[in-house]
Amino acid sequence: MNTDLATSETSAHELLHFANAFAGLPAPFHTRQLPTPLPAPYLVDASQSAAQMIGLEPAAFESADLIQTLSGNRIAAGSQPLAAVYSGHQFGVWAGQLGDGRAILLGDVAAANGGRMELQLKGAGATPYSRMGDGRAVLRSSIREYLCSEAMAALGIPTSRALAIVGSDQLAMRERPETTAVVTRMAPSFVRFGSFEHWYYNNQHDALKTLADYVIAGFYPELQAADNPYQALLADVTRRTAHLMAQWQAVGFMHGVMNTDNMSILGLTLDYGPFGFMEAYDPSHICNHTDQQGRYAYNKQPQIGHWNCFALGQALLPLIGSVEATEAALSGYQAQYGAKLDELLHAKLGLATQQADDDKLLDAMFALMQASHVDFTLFFRRLGALRLDDAGADAPLRDLFLDRAAFDAWALQYRARLKLENSRDDSRKLGMDSCNPKYVLRNYLAQTAIEQAQNKDFSEVRKLLEILENPFDEQPQHAKYAELPPDWARGLEVSCSS
Template identity: 40%
Template sequence: MQLHHFYASELADLCSPVHPLAVARPRVAMRNLDLAKSLGIDGDALGDEHLLAMLFSVSKQGALRSVAQKYGGHQFGHWNPQLGDGRGLLLGEIVTPQNTLCDLHLKGAGPTPYSRHADGRAVLRSTVREYIGSEALHALGIPSSRSLCLIASEEPVMREKLEPGAMMIRTCPSHIRFGHFEYFHYSNEKTKLDSLFEFCFEHHFSHLKDSHNPHLGMLTEIVQNTATLIAHWQAYGFNHGVMNTDNMSIHGITFDYGPYAFLDDFIPNYICNHSDHSGRYAFDQQPSIALWNLNALAHGFSQYVEIEDLKAALSEFEPLFIETYQRLMHKRLGLGTTINDNTQHCIHEFTQMLRDEFADYHIPFRALSEHLPDVIAGKEGAFTRVFEQHERASNWARQYGALLHHKPANGPRIDIHNMQQDMLGCNPKYVLRNHHLQKAIVAAEQNDFSVCERLLDAVSHPFETNATFAEFAQPPHANEKGIALSCSS
């Protein structure tokens, strides 16, 4: 594995050199060999002997130019310049077989100049959640950072209580956040902001370098990628929980997992973060908050782009979000690619049923996919049983079937088999629910990672029915629903 240090070398004034601080009796408890292979990393490099020596051996660390990045961010709407990598280190970058750049970032690495008197550690609980969560979103086709390996330890970490500590190495195109641009803009460090942009154009937006206005092109692309990301979150019922601008990636990927949750019951204003007292980051607020964050980011571009052009770039968010969300929902319900009043009404009525009876958000989509031939044939009983209001669900199913049968005079007939396969391929059987995650965490805290591995295997293949994963297809009991988590990790 050849590790490069482009950020550390080219943006040395924007970061601080820090070596990882060893933990007590570390061991690699989980490793993502499929991801490693796709990145051109030999699986042996993730073994205990090689990896732990690279991270913690004094003789090896001389070649490891790890750095903590400096940035700021709007946290719950309030500007905070006192941020940065407080517990994570950019180990370096690798060039993948696809000739793209990929960061290797160690989370839980110990104190940095930006730790603000904290210990710089991560607890096993939150590390397991990020490790499995990022892979689950990736498997659903939702852009995300990814998990390369998890390092368990016997070192206790104090949060609300004493918990086992852990580390993980995550990967993504870069760890550059909205907050990077905000910080160097608000601190009036124009030279450093220039350097940050130059780095981005050299390594991440090289296709824009020679455009008429590369800064405008970059902002526009970030707006578009963020709109697409949030549409996926909303279509699949994912609540991030802490959409501060320092948790927003310029690559339009899900980033910095904290108290996230997939919805259980469809409660649009669901809040997964119990520290979010005002509901700023509730599920149904995510699109508007994403646009708010993009407006905050745009300030960092204001010295390079005219105000009217900034507004034009930001104005692309809403229509693209709506179009992408509609396209995803059409796909999930098998309504094809043509968006019209009838198909939109069908989707609205379906989600309204979920909303009115607080139905499980995921099971009805999968049930419709599995029982599609019966629904189209007018035998919708198996599908309607997932709802409490059977008659209402039956009426919707009849209207749905009629809509599918209504084709132009010489239009193609419905290919039910292909349609069903398409729906089964985008409506998950296995969703990463918090009650399943909690069971995996409890086992891991007893040094048993087998439940984590099984859960990870299930949500990494979310569309494939597998009897050995039957437990992970089960919704939570009433006392397991709506688990709210804090930002502490």
Template identity: 45%
Template sequence: MTVHFPFQNTYAALPDGFFARVAPTPVASPRLVKLNRPLAVRLGLDPDRLESSEGVEILAGKRIPDGAQPIATAYAGHQFGHFVPQLGDGRAILLGEVVDIDGIRRDIQLKGSGPTPFSRRGDGRAALGPVLREYIVSEAMAALGIPTTRSLAATITGEQVIRETPLPGAVLTRVASSHIRVGTFQYFAARGDTEGVRRLADHAIARHYPQAAQAERPYHALLEGVVTRQAELVARWLLVGFIHGVMNTDNTSISGETIDYGPCAFLDHYDPAAVFSSIDEQGRYAYANQPKIALWNLTRLAECLLSLFSDDKDKAIEQAQLILGEFPAKFTAAYQSGLRQKIGLFTQRDGDEALVQDLLDAMAKNHADFTLTFRHLSDAAADTNRDSDVRRHFTDPAAYDEWATRWRQRIGEEPQTPAARAATMRTVNPAFIPRNHRIEAVIQAAIGCNDFAPFEELLTVLSKPYEDQPGFSKYAEPPEPDQRVLQTFCGT
């Protein structure tokens, strides 16, 4: 029985300066933790064969499948505002690309598959905990409807990796519409390699923005497309309380997907200044800072493209600034539209933004749970008796009561029935998110007890975030004070 990957590789056909050709490092005794069977089918792969011993060896990097062209991609990046001219895939190897059943090209990458020329003295490996975290959160984001990389498989290598302590080694098989980053453009621009920037831009246009190829100014259209997708992506992060944690330019995908789930986290109680990442000591990537940082990262991309805009540098800068100047309005439109939907407003009227902001301010002041406040508001929209479910999230319930009076007056001005409004609100206000304490419990069970049942159960719950699941109601609840996770950590 042979495992077949229908590879159609295009990135590996670019010049050698775009990557290093390197094979995964074989591991001792790989064991499959989880295969995402539905995703495998969408990729045109046979899940039964992937679960065979040969398939598991491929997913763990012990065996290279036919047609693969393993590479580690080159990129640079601003890390917490400081530019590093060469980063690259230090612990990830791109096996190749397949075209899925929707006709979309997808990268298949092994993360934690051994050292590469970009490892910078690292071991190129991944520990089990971060692999499980990325699997859980990326699949949860997909179920929430947010553009994201996906997880095809998690395998244990049978070897240990050394971090603060010895930990079980693991490999994540990640799927992405590409791994081209803002930092990829920076890699060539920093070297003054205009032709490299052009080749990369042409590749990105062909892969992600084919309509830009027909535009009068294709490279301007490329930047416009990335600006639009990033504005909409970050708005959607905020609408579910997601904090990326490490929004460096090398972690910003030009495809508009969420990528690189390191010290990411979801809000429990609403706090615009919330930071969980242990490496974000200054709060650069705090929850409410994410739109500003996205624009900062996009500005770095624009700088890379200036040489393609015009030979006149001043003219090129002016053109780039016009495109970047569209980001605030695009973000605000996506964010405010989403907020209106979250409180059950389907038309736009003066005063709506202030109404939503007043709720957020009251939530922050009263330490209200972000996810459940909006979820229970969905129920209250259909039944005033359910106001009590919302009130319990506020340290001063009167703060909700005052706001709810104005809210009910506003929703009364719209034509929807209460039942229809509530049903629609439930489609945008999830009941279940990957809460930080639940993820940590899963990781501890896996590492400490070799018990993956909690991992499987959490994945089951998170696959239907907008549905009421009475049998799993405990997963919707915020942590008790002694369960709170105050810091999340990078896998390296």
């Protein structure tokens, strides 16, 4: 990618045409806040896939003016920068007022699908909600968020997007001094569960209604005709959240900080911090080193999603009108989560029908994976190569298990189950490969890209993005990116500061 910023004089106001829907809400919902200038910004990388969503061509990132805008140094015409207020439960405890402590919303722009996308700068300096923080993001965490946002989108999982990273030699103090960066995040809306909790716990029901009406009109317009639009909103958000949790579990994704202020009212994966993808299968794995009690462990994500929906239901109770109607809106979570996960797991195993004992086959599979610490992504990808009448083809899959005899016994049951529906090897593999990724953003891959980028070599960021944009493709030239993590990766830890 050309990073010579002097090659184009195209200005940001010619590339981005801002409107300001969220800024149109009353003053208590936000604080008008200019970004803090970032010294000598330079482009680290830009996602062409995300750019296409808002009509930006690759050449746009050769514009010095656009880079200045995406660093917060220049305000594009029409933009009304602001920081939003919200509150939330953090690790299950009411934390009170929070808000955009290092994120500044520039406004919304037209999207190629006919909707709108908000552009938000993460790491653009202090806001009134920064508490004791400096409002900056470091290059390390910015690369992680950028790559994972785009990786999740390519996996087909609802998520905010990352348009670009702009870096600087400016330092910020974390555990040690680190160079800073700004990520441009995109989503139709960044309203969170905690946005509603803020007004509920401050007993400001008029503001609560204003926010709910804004969300319904802008993002759930079909609910306006419902008998109780606020109940319908809670029911739809509950459904979306249940499905999102199932999608996370099915791909082995762990968010790490599922606080209510990190939960999207649109059912998007939001706020990438100490995330991780499951490697050696352990259902109780905790990807966030800060989470000492394991509240957000992999196997607890579904119930935490449910808990968070209840927190949203509590906040919407004054609008819904009764506890009974609120509980009714929440009541579908478990069934919706279970049905979605069952659908996804059947697809991952290449099972085209539902049979009575499928849960036993799945439970036995996960127990075997746990006992042998089998790599989650490799297992499902290699499972697609299993042949009904050729056990010798199992070798790459079988080698993942410590107890080969136990695997052989399970594979015998699995083959019998496949034959029950007359499964065909080639078509089954095609379907399984389309839902079992070969490539995910393993922590060690991100760390390698980060270390090179900290030395101003951004080529690995670019390569990783290109690989992760096609996670289901074989990409034989990049096969090493799908291998088991090296021994040194065991020492990697991510925390809330990551």
